[in-house]
Amino acid sequence: MPRDRSLEELADRLHSTAIHLLRMVRVRDAETGIGPARLSALSVVVFGGPISLNDLARAEQVKPPTMSRIVDGLEEAGLVARSTNASDRRGVVIEATAEGKAMLQEGRRRRVRMLAARLAQLPKAELASVNRAIDAIQKALASKSG
Amino acid sequence: MPRDRSLEELADRLHSTAIHLLRMVRVRDAETGIGPARLSALSVVVFGGPISLNDLARAEQVKPPTMSRIVDGLEEAGLVARSTNASDRRGVVIEATAEGKAMLQEGRRRRVRMLAARLAQLPKAELASVNRAIDAIQKALASKSG
């Protein structure tokens, strides 16, 4: 099967663009005073509801010891609370506090505002293109092969 | 000024898509045995040619001490070489070795293949859309406001 040169070029540009985009919003996240791993884990807890440590680690694609420490940080900052699972006392249940929910919405708002401000400079036709492209990319990422 | 709801929604989706995309390719990068910061810096050196430490730090949007250590790692791995700038002996010139170039191409190939395989499942019209969207996003990211 011959490799498609232009397809690989597109993939490369896509990769590079994603890196630059995230690097840019990272600045806003830094303003919240909470690191990226914590922010991301908090997001899962806020939107997904109470969850065990192992499940949270799996959701964030990190190992349990890593997640244990991330939760330590979130707990110390008062953004989540640990409690023992009553029906299996080995397990913990991690839940967002009201502060945790507020903090997450706040951070998301900053990120999104910043990106939106930049996107606002594009003509409507290009915005439509971005919109369609996102759908396409998500579809491609969700596919199995590769 | 009224906030544009759909624009923020687009920004949010864009952000989320970028995260998922990079999480996916991170797996391939890990196979190279070289960390993401080193890989990214190496990429700048390989494609941009010899560069000073400060310029490289700026290009990678990190502080000079951070870049100094990243270059330490790359040098130790034999992927780049440091030399003194003859016309200003305070400065160093960082250059990719043949090994460095080979390693980068190798890693890039893995990443790109993986992404390309997924993109290949999209119809031509959607690929064209992705292409245009990337241009638009890069233009938006490069803009000053925000």
Place this chain on the structure above:
DNA sequence: CGAAATAATTAGCATAGCTAATTAAATGCA
């Protein structure tokens, strides 16, 4: 009941980010 499995944590290592302080070299001005 005791062995094995499971959930989480602890310990210890590497990478990657930062600021502050240091070293070496170049620039600049009295």
Place this chain on the structure above:
DNA sequence: TGCATTTAATTAGCTATGCTAATTATTTCG
């Protein structure tokens, strides 16, 4: 000219985030 300032890079030392291996507590199962 010569000394002070600026600039390039590094060193030192902190935090955060990733890992594996080992420990602890609890549950499950033969």
